[in-house]
Amino acid sequence: MTNHYDIIICGGGLSGLFAAVSLSHPFKVLVIDPDEYPRHKMCGEYLSAEVYDLLKSQGIDLDELTPAKISDFEITLRNGSRITSPLPLGGYGISRHHLDHSLYQIAMKRCDFVKERVVDLQSAGEVQTVITATDSYTCDQVIVATGKRSILDKKLQRDFIQTKSEWLAVKMHYQFDMPSDKVELHNFEGGYAGLSQVETGAVNLCYLTSYKSFKKFKDIDTFQREVMSRNENLKQFFETATPLWDKPIAISQISFGTKEIKNTDFLFIGDSAGLIHPLCGNGMAMAIHTAHLATLQVTEYLQGKTERPGMIASYSKEWNKVFQSRMRYGSWIQKILIHEKWTRRMYFLLSKLPFLMPMIIKKTHGKPVLP
Ligand SMILES: Cc1cc2nc3c(=O)[nH]c(=O)nc-3n(C[C@H](O)[C@H](O)[C@H](O)COP(=O)(O)OP(=O)(O)OC[C@H]3O[C@@H](n4cnc5c(N)ncnc54)[C@H](O)[C@@H]3O)c2cc1C
Numbered sequence: 001m002t003n004h005y006d007i008i009i010c011g012g013g014l015s016g017l018f019a020a021v022s023l024s025h026p027f028k029v030l031v032i033d034p035d036e037y038p039r040h041k042m043c044g045e046y047l048s049a050e051v052y053d054l055l056k057s058q059g060i061d062l063d064e065l066t067p068a069k070i071s072d073f074e075i076t077l078r079n080g081s082r083i084t085s086p087l088p089l090g091g092y093g094i095s096r097h098h099l100d101h102s103l104y105q106i107a108m109k110r111c112d113f114v115k116e117r118v119v120d121l122q123s124a125g126e127v128q129t130v131i132t133a134t135d136s137y138t139c140d141q142v143i144v145a146t147g148k149r150s151i152l153d154k155k156l157q158r159d160f161i162q163t164k165s166e167w168l169a170v171k172m173h174y175q176f177d178m179p180s181d182k183v184e185l186h187n188f189e190g191g192y193a194g195l196s197q198v199e200t201g202a203v204n205l206c207y208l209t210s211y212k213s214f215k216k217f218k219d220i221d222t223f224q225r226e227v228m229s230r231n232e233n234l235k236q237f238f239e240t241a242t243p244l245w246d247k248p249i250a251i252s253q254i255s256f257g258t259k260e261i262k263n264t265d266f267l268f269i270g271d272s273a274g275l276i277h278p279l280c281g282n283g284m285a286m287a288i289h290t291a292h293l294a295t296l297q298v299t300e301y302l303q304g305k306t307e308r309p310g311m312i313a314s315y316s317k318e319w320n321k322v323f324q325s326r327m328r329y330g331s332w333i334q335k336i337l338i339h340e341k342w343t344r345r346m347y348f349l350l351s352k353l354p355f356l357m358p359m360i361i362k363k364t365h366g367k368p369v370l371p
Contacts, residue, residue: 013270046092
């Protein structure tokens, strides 16, 4: 393996793998990620249909991956009341185990992979250097796709990493009987839980809670019993669902919102550019979409049509144009959902004016992205 590449992608999650596949013709691409494939990842696993065509353009036919096809949304409150609504665009229930691995199988045939963690990046003139614990690699352009939070963010002294985040998330697959065409969002004190089927027929439970709400309890089981089960729908779920894994996946320190992507020499994509609140259910689609936007920009740069500062500025401008308002709506809805009084008011309004629900959902989603 020679050590100079056109592009090095730090992080081989959804955004990194999609960028790798898109850029591998005509460029020489290296992906660096410490993870094994396939692997489970923290995620609600509801994929918005807006990236169906984009994925297809790079060889991922979602229909062939046999996901659950999801057309309806249901939200329940702590007191058990519920509202259902059609999803304007719809989506797919597909595990990250399956989706990321499908992308990886294409990428591994076309790109080089190194199983390591990137610890530092340097930029000097036209050449950029990527440093891992044991080696270093050079390229014309680095793309950072390291997700929500990584040691690289610390090394690059990114602003968001200085602030402590109050959110933690838990995920687990269960055997449970629920309609395959529905995604459910259940509200509880300090957080909310998503339930939807994936391609195996398993039901994915993924919830987000504030650390303040969680810390009074010693462990996940007690929290689920004492807090989440106050919502009758979740109580019934926990009493009848059978866990399919030995233990859940749990992560903390999740920072939402936009991150600095402008005053830098590197291109940030996916969650490393910004993470929308998970209740919107389109972080994955956004991650793939950002990889597409970066692909267009970096292609022009490598073909000599732009300079690096112009490329970064164009990407940042496009990112804001496409995602800024969705991020804002996501943040407002999240604020409402963690306050019981506001949630009840929202419920009252939506039960009187049900046509508002699809309108709100549309505000946090995009139109289908064409290749
Ligand atoms: C609780 C929760 C629920 C969610 N539910 C949904 C949902 O239902 N639908 C939806 O669309 N979105 C959802 N999301 C958002 C979605 O999971 C993310 O937006 C998506 O995973 C972003 O992909 P990514 O490629 O940016 O990051 P990731 O998929 O996280 O990939 C990052 C990769 O970088 C690697 N990495 C990290 N550090 C380094 C390093 N130093 N060097 C090299 N590699 C590194 C990691 O190993 C990883 O493979 C949810 C998020 C959360 C937190």
